[in-house]
Amino acid sequence: MATVAEILRSKSGSEVYRVAPTDSVLHALRLMADKEVGxxxxxxxxxxxxxxxxxxxxxxxxxxxxxxxxTPVSEIMTRAVRFVHPEQTTEACMALMTEHRLRHLPVVDGERLVGLVSIGDLVKQMISQQQFVIAQMEQYITGGW
Structure with a gap:
């Protein structure tokens, strides 16, 4: 099982984009469009x-x-932020995202924000794990050991 820390290390762009509560929604939307994030x-x-x-x-x-x-971001942002820790597994993240209908989870180490994982990041990791297992099984079945 992969951990959140492994996903963050494998991401090509791991910077967490941020705004202040006083920033306008328009400013936030422009940043999201510029950085291609949701x-x-x-x-x-x-x-x-x-x-x-x-x-x-x-x-x-x-x-x-x-x-x-x-409109300032503070008026419409989601205040009840669910987050994960670097040592949590992809399965735990998927369960949390599914239960609460989330697409993004901040990653917190102690009190510090260290990353953000998306549902796409988790799916990509799970597909990679499955491809590895399939390759190992094919080698075993064909006697490639």
């Missing part, structure tokens, strides 16, 4: 204040007719 951490200094996702925008701005330029 979520941003909202940090007040170094403290996690929330997470801002495409879902937050769609449900709390676009659907209710708010202005992206006039």
């Amino acid at each position: 979520a941003l951490m909202v940090l007040d200094g170094e403290k996690i204040a929330g997470i801002f996702t495409e879902r937050d925008y769609a449900r709390k701005v676009a659907l209710v007719g708010r202005s992206s330029g006039d």
Whole structure:
């Protein structure tokens, strides 16, 4: 079983993109588009204040007719942030994401934000593990040991 730490090491871009609670939603959307990500951490200094996702925008701005330029991220971000630790397994992350219908999980080591894993990161890791097991089984069956 792979751990969150292994996933973070294997990611090509492991930087966690962030905004401040006072930043406008428009600023956050531009950053998300520029970095091609679906979520941003909202940090007040170094403290996690929330997470801002495409879902937050769609449900709390676009659907209710708010202005992206006039709305601060703090008004629509998700405040109850679920997170994982580097030593947790991909299976534990998938269970948490499935149970709470999440697409992104911040990774916290102690009090420090060290990464962000997406459902795509987890699926990619699980596929890689399955391909390895299949290759090992094929070698065993064909006598390639």
